[in-house]
Amino acid sequence: MLARDWYYNERRQVGIDRAVASICGPSDDNDVRARAALTRLGVKPGWRVADIGCGNGVLATEAALLGAQVDAVDISPAMLALADVYARDRRAAIRTQSAGLLSFAYAPSSYDLIVSEFTLHHLPDFWKAVALARIHGALKPGANFYLRDIVFVRMPDGSERDVEQWADFHVKNHDFERDSVVTHMRDEYSTFGWVIERMLTEVGFILEQADYHAPLHGTYLLRKPDKQG
Numbered sequence: 001m002l003a004r005d006w007y008y009n010e011r012r013q014v015g016i017d018r019a020v021a022s023i024c025g026p027s028d029d030n031d032v033r034a035r036a037a038l039t040r041l042g043v044k045p046g047w048r049v050a051d052i053g054c055g056n057g058v059l060a061t062e063a064a065l066l067g068a069q070v071d072a073v074d075i076s077p078a079m080l081a082l083a084d085v086y087a088r089d090r091r092a093a094i095r096t097q098s099a100g101l102l103s104f105a106y107a108p109s110s111y112d113l114i115v116s117e118f119t120l121h122h123l124p125d126f127w128k129a130v131a132l133a134r135i136h137g138a139l140k141p142g143a144n145f146y147l148r149d150i151v152f153v154r155m156p157d158g159s160e161r162d163v164e165q166w167a168d169f170h171v172k173n174h175d176f177e178r179d180s181v182v183t184h185m186r187d188e189y190s191t192f193g194w195v196i197e198r199m200l201t202e203v204g205f206i207l208e209q210a211d212y213h214a215p216l217h218g219t220y221l222l223r224k225p226d227k228q229g
């Protein structure tokens, strides 16, 4: 899509990098979890994989260590610099791209797998759908998209309890600062799981799995349909 004066400026989120950095701080088992997810997704040597909103590059690095050709995409140059260092320390070759969900460069139908974790909520809903359509266009027919994000499962009368529980859980278990939770609720664009599911199917994905197991987390496994005929 050509840039227009009404086009959403996704770089405005770079301004909240401090909160993002605390969410994205390396934790002990992130690499183990990423490797397990990539193995379940069937990553093979030579696959073209993109991680959009790659943060500090843990998943992108694990994909590269499994032999994939990895594009690590993030809107924040600071996060990409961290990703570069993280990958280099582990002798993994990743290709970083300073761009966002609305602007990453891709050849149509070229990726074997795209992953995006805890990034889509940076866009308002209309732009989420634009981003999802771009991801659909970038995948090969039959390829998977693995999406995780912070989503709401209940209607707003449950929000007080849900959000406080979510904050307590992450402050206790994941060394989150409470401020990062506050920033998320006040300044970012998480939406309902059912809105995300509908967007995903409207842009053409087959929803293979949706999981709302962890507090306020949605995990989705999507497939781009195989070519017709």
Ligand SMILES: C[S@@+](CC[C@H](N)C(=O)[O-])C[C@H]1O[C@@H](n2cnc3c(N)ncnc32)[C@H](O)[C@@H]1O
Binding pocket: 010, 013, 020, 023, 024, 052, 053, 054, 055, 056, 073, 074, 075, 076, 079, 099, 100, 101, 102, 116, 117, 118, 119, 122, 123
């Ligand atoms: C909460 S972090 C998640 C990082 C990593 N995926 C993870 O799960 O640890 C969100 C990341 O999305 C990036 N980001 C924010 N808006 C973005 C956009 N429009 N396109 C791509 N990345 C974006 C931020 O710079 C940050 O690195």
